[in-house]
Amino acid sequence: METGILTAGKKNNVSKVKEDRFFDYTLLFIIVFMVLFGLVMVYSVSSYKGFTDYNDSLYFVKRQTFYAFAGLVAMAAVAFFVAKVDLIINILNSKVAYAFYIAAVVMQGLVLFGGSSANGSIRWLSIGGLTLQPSEISKILMILFTSYVVSNMGRQLNKWYKILWLFVLCLPVIYMVARENLTTGIIIAAIVFAIVFVAGRKFITYVPIIMLGVAGVAFMIVGTGYRSERVDAWMQVATHEKAYQIRQALYAIGSGGAFGKGLGNGIQKEFIPEAHTDMIFSCITEELGIIGAIGIIILFALLLWRCIVIANNAPDLYSQLVVVGVMTHISVQAIINIAVATNTMPNTGVTLPFISYGGTSIFFLLVEVGLVLGISRRIRLTQSDEKGVGQ
Numbered sequence: 001m002e003t004g005i006l007t008a009g010k011k012n013n014v015s016k017v018k019e020d021r022f023f024d025y026t027l028l029f030i031i032v033f034m035v036l037f038g039l040v041m042v043y044s045v046s047s048y049k050g051f052t053d054y055n056d057s058l059y060f061v062k063r064q065t066f067y068a069f070a071g072l073v074a075m076a077a078v079a080f081f082v083a084k085v086d087l088i089i090n091i092l093n094s095k096v097a098y099a100f101y102i103a104a105v106v107m108q109g110l111v112l113f114g115g116s117s118a119n120g121s122i123r124w125l126s127i128g129g130l131t132l133q134p135s136e137i138s139k140i141l142m143i144l145f146t147s148y149v150v151s152n153m154g155r156q157l158n159k160w161y162k163i164l165w166l167f168v169l170c171l172p173v174i175y176m177v178a179r180e181n182l183t184t185g186i187i188i189a190a191i192v193f194a195i196v197f198v199a200g201r202k203f204i205t206y207v208p209i210i211m212l213g214v215a216g217v218a219f220m221i222v223g224t225g226y227r228s229e230r231v232d233a234w235m236q237v238a239t240h241e242k243a244y245q246i247r248q249a250l251y252a253i254g255s256g257g258a259f260g261k262g263l264g265n266g267i268q269k270e271f272i273p274e275a276h277t278d279m280i281f282s283c284i285t286e287e288l289g290i291i292g293a294i295g296i297i298i299l300f301a302l303l304l305w306r307c308i309v310i311a312n313n314a315p316d317l318y319s320q321l322v323v324v325g326v327m328t329h330i331s332v333q334a335i336i337n338i339a340v341a342t343n344t345m346p347n348t349g350v351t352l353p354f355i356s357y358g359g360t361s362i363f364f365l366l367v368e369v370g371l372v373l374g375i376s377r378r379i380r381l382t383q384s385d386e387k388g389v390g391q
Contacts, residue, residue: 093151252283265287277349310323
């Protein structure tokens with residue numbers, strides 16, 4: 001077998017096109033590495049808390065390992081079925097997407113009126129002894145729903161009032177999530193905006209949406225006492241009584257130096273509230289130094305790059321928009337988490353994707369990655385094969 005362009009001396013050869021499928025093993029490696037690294041860091045950061053609170057230094061890492069393993073299995077299953085069974089992608093890209101939207105509305109309504117409280121926030125549902133955070137499920141449901149609606153809007157995306165209608169349609173979910181956690185609501189709004197923006201054509205049509213979004217966020221901050229207090233704490237981090245968590249996080253970052261104190265040798269994890277969840281980045285910086293922190297940022301940049309490659313080559317608009325939604329979710333959430341840990345923005349509670357402790361978060365993030373990997377497998381590659389006649 002010879003491959004390449006037919007040459008003048010091979011006139012008896014015929015060109016035959018063979019179709020192959022792509023699969024992004026680079027993205028798969030990045031995700032698996034980040035999950036394993038996250039388990040190591042969860043153990044390093046939470047072992048002291050697990051021993052003092054539950055008399056088991058492995059308490060948190062065992063729970064995280066269970067959800068991570070279940071998530072990896074779910075990721076593999078979703079990737080396989082999306083890649084192999086056209087019916088699956090056709091179902092997702094159909095009016096069934098409205099059922100996803102209704103499910104998101106119902107779940108967030110259940111949280112709003114009957115959710116479980118922890119650390120002063122009502123964000124969870126208790127089902128059969130398991131604690132579930134519906135906002136994590138709502139993110140993936142809104143990705144699928146918005147991608148379907150936008151992929152079928154066509155030239156209507158040029159009209160600002162049609163885009164406004166879409167945001168109004170998504171507003172109940174965004175608002176109910178924002179009532180629980182403003183930052184998570186912002187993440188879902190960013191997902192919707194990114195999907196619409198990528199598919200659209202005229203930037204001017206998005207200006208009213210951006211202005212209304214900024215006004216809505218400002219209203220929810222000013223209109224809620226504890227949120228405006230967090231802004232005050234952010235601006236007066238050295239003296240404000242509510243800035244204790246971020247002060248301890250900054251101490252951790254500052255004491256890490258270039259190469260850190262060594263894995264497991266961090267001290268501030270004993271003083272930082274929610275060190276193994278919201279503030280795990282500061283503990284990584286303390287134990288692995290600025291080099292380790294930069295390494296994490298590079299991993300997220302590589303993940304973003306692979307998602308862009310897959311989106312650019314996806315076989316249809318719907319698949320492209322799903323990848324854009326997943327990419328936006330992961331990147332915006334990572335940016336917010338790191339910004340909070342470094343006091344670049346006011347304190348808020350979101351996890352660092354794939355690394356922080358959080359069962360529902362890591363499971364559904366891996367399901368989203370399964371969608372992206374499945375779509376990558378649907379990318380068709382063609383190559384020209386030549387065989388000599390009679391050989």
